[in-house]
Amino acid sequence: MHGVKRVKPTPQALEARKQKERSKIQEFLALSEDILQRKKDNDFSEDAFKQTTRLLHVNPEFYTVWNYRRTILVKGLSVNRTEEEINKLLADELVMTMAALKSHPKVYWIWNHRRWCLERVPNGPGAEGEDTANGWKKSAWDQELYVVEKLLDADARNFLAWNYRRYVLAGMPVPRPDTLELAYTSKKIQANFSNFSAWHQRSKEFDLVRNAMYTDPDDQSVWVYHRWLVGTRASRGLLEREIEAIDELLGEQPDSKWCMESIVHYSVMLLKDHAAEVDVEQLTEKTRRLLGELEVQDPFRRQRYRELGEILAVLLS
């Protein structure tokens, strides 16, 4: 249970709740039993399908019932149906899972069922070559991006929604231009700089990161992303340029752990890869001083800073 406050009910309140739940439990157990029995009997009827709708409304985590629902769709409801009827059937499923996701945006099984349905939407009514040839499919997949955006508006860090977004973008019958996705993630990042999920979705760009660093130097999403932009084999010029920019920020924010930590990291890179071209003594002295400062500013991770100091010593010996 996540984020549910602990309350200690009085014995009377507990008894009252149990009374209230008793009928709900009986109803739920009867419904579960009915469905599992129908499943055993290979019942693929409309009735059985309706029962699964009722149960999944109460408990969308019951994966066996989602499985059974798909079996009914394949072996029952779509047998001897036209493409148009199947399209309608799947469209109803998408509506049903959308409602479920609104109240349960982090239930894997619902996202899974949605994928399964989406992949089975028929192409469309037109003949090959006509505009409408994949009309149903195209509009269903286009619609998905809109649905995901709604869910990301509600929680911009929902990684199930981001995973689904990537899945839709990769599978769309008519691919969406990359620039549109870049614009979308920019919008998400500007709405909130600590949206690491959106940072993750995009490719290289130093300016935006620099801007974010200055806006909120305590936000680690930005620093992790910056380190990736710099990479593991950066040129001396790039490293010195970035150190200088961060030095400037440190001047304004003298306690910033992230500024110090990043300068240490990039300085160690300079000492490792470009020792012949830099003032080793001065750089070492500065790095040691910052590591000492970090042990004080960020004591939880002092052991890591000590180990970085040891690496420095080995580097110089």
Place this chain on the structure above:
Amino acid sequence: MSTSELLIPLHVSYIQKLGENKDDLTYHLTSHLRLNAVYWGLTALAIMGRQDALDRNEMIEFVMSCWDEEAGGFGAHPGHDAHLLATLSGIQILVMQDAMERLDVDRVAKFILSLQQPSGVFAGDAYGEIDTRFLYCAVNALSLLGRLGDLDVKKTVGYIKSCRNFDGGFGASIGAESHAAQVFVCVAALAILGRLDEVDVDTLGWWLAERQLPNGGLNGRPEKLEDVCYSFWVLSALSILKKVPWIDAEKLTAFILSAQDPEGGGIADRPGDMVDVFHTIFGVAGLSILGYPGLVDLDPVYCMPAEVIEAKGLRKDWQALPRREK
């Protein structure tokens, strides 16, 4: 009662009573997790040195009643479909209860192997949802069954590799954001497969160490709230990388202890919240890795008692903090 110490007798009685909540609606709404919950409860008891607190025979019979004869794997509850999540729990319980003779090893190994996809990842069941969690379940289970030899290791490692992100972490699928729980499953799977060379230890160790927040608790991603369950996801990965000292053990220990329910027992996600068996095991597991006095060693790769894994000759090269004296 104060929460400055681990309230072992209270947690034992909390776990013992879990099966008696049949007049509670939540109990029935969580039947899809029942076999996992039994594994969580049993492992928590074993780490607290009280594996005897639940009846062994009754437990084994329950596990076997979850067997899905059609698929050849375990479901979460009698009558539920087989799934890798439940199958791993079933196997782990049988191993811990020393009852592997009850299992049709050929059949279950075949079920697990049938779920590997051309990309190397595993689906959770025949319906095709993929996730690195399922890949870990498969690798862990095959290893416990002694059937790793039947696995296409190259393909499996290849998929994990393609899930590695710029921050050194791993996500649920290719391109997915790093998340501490997915980091655990990927790193532990690589440990079992002997391929930790695929991990960028410095970058990932840094990212994991930054999961600790000022209140001592750990979060699962940057700029998110702390939660006791990350005590295990983050610490297990750190111990496999031998970097547990990179976080403040004392502060994390105090945070986990503060999330105990000092009246009814059990551990919650955060202080003052409702407890559950999921956070209870991962809180206790975290404390074991942190060297908390009086606890049994936990193997962070398999999330089972270290002794059980050593007896099977499966111990990998991980490092927890030394067990402290009281």
